[in-house]
Amino acid sequence: MIKKKGGITTHEMEPVIFCDFDGTITQLDVTDQILSQLAHPSWREIEQQWMQGLIGSRECLERQIALVNAPTEDLHAAIDAVAVDTDFTAFCKFARKKRWPIYVLSDGFDYVIRRMLKSAGVEKQFRSGSTLFASALQVDGRRLTLSFPHSPEPCAHGCATCKAALINRLHDGRRPVVFVGDGMSDRFAVDVADVIFAKRQLLAHCRANGIACHPFETFKDVQNGLESLLVPLPARRLRQAAVALS
Template sequence: MKRIKFYLDFDGTITQNDVVDLILDRFADKSWQKVEKEWQEGKIGSRECLTRQLKLVKASPEDLKKLCGEVAVDPHFTPFLNLALKMECKVTIVSDGFGFVIRNVLERHLSDYPDILKSIPVYSNEIEWTGSGVKAVFNSPDLCRHKCANCKPEVIKNSAWPDDTVLFVGDGLSDRFASQIASLTFAKGKLLQYCKDNELAYEAYTDFGDVQKWFLKNYDSLKSRYAIQPSA
């Protein structure tokens, strides 16, 4: 059955800040920024980037929980979520960040909606505590061709049918491969420029209020207008 499926980035999209950057900023040796630059310049994939960056982090689970408690969520996120699920769209979170952070932030933010929380699959990386620090753990043993930590287009291809309408919402460089295969991408930040430069199908947005408005306005025509890109 043809369905509309939303795939949402987490850091900087659902949250107002990139929580991975916050963790590194607060708890890592500042050489993490050099690694970040290598990734931004396309010299390394996100898997190598996160592996090297997390080796620079010294933080306890309590430290990270406390930081998660400071993270602000887009105020339009919960209304959007309620609407999308009410309209029988599947909503999935696909993140190149860490499950520990995502669960922590969402459990707090959606504490009034336990059923919604349970209904949203989350695909992400994991963080593990070692004797002296932390390390990044990846769910897929195989490296994709982009060398992603968590390959967003792979997640989409493995969980959407070819005739589903895939709506992706993101903000950053880790979203660029997903936007290549999405039927339509809601883009802000660096992702917006990327979508423009590469002439992808996109809508600029500021927050989930914009996504919701667009969705309500275009719902009737949506299923016929967009299809997942078959060749990507």
């Protein structure tokens, strides 16, 4: 339903979905897997500095990726060993049918994400710079370098990819803004979302800060949650009445 209000077009109950990648669309954090298998072990000290809020994710990832020294075959093997949530493909189909846009926002690496989305058969739905926003990884022999084409100006949080800024830029008046995530790289995004699905560290962060959220494990839970939250009111009443009668 589109409503014109004061010359501005707003959408009512036309959700837009923003998803983190590492640990959310994938079952394991693929960035951590790459670093633990291919980087000098001091990457973990840098990770601790980020976890403690001493540095932003941009500085964190730039310093960590400089510690990787490995052949491309090993990089591919590390990526291919991580599985995508088996319910994500069905979730994409579900959202496409409803015409609800999905964006992937990630501090992680576009090279890695595109390879994994291809293995899940949904790569056509996600294009860098239009529906996929992540750090750009250049693979140059044994060395990797990073750049940040989608957040060229560093944000106040020091993000590699500023999810909060991208949500504000991309939601286009659609509501509710749905965010699905799992980690500390999502903590600024939840501040600008209306409906939050969270697991692991993000769930703990939401609970510790009194931020309302729905716990989830797989995208089937997200799909079921959205279906029951966003069903039109008359249909919801009918369903409730049917439940009361049964």
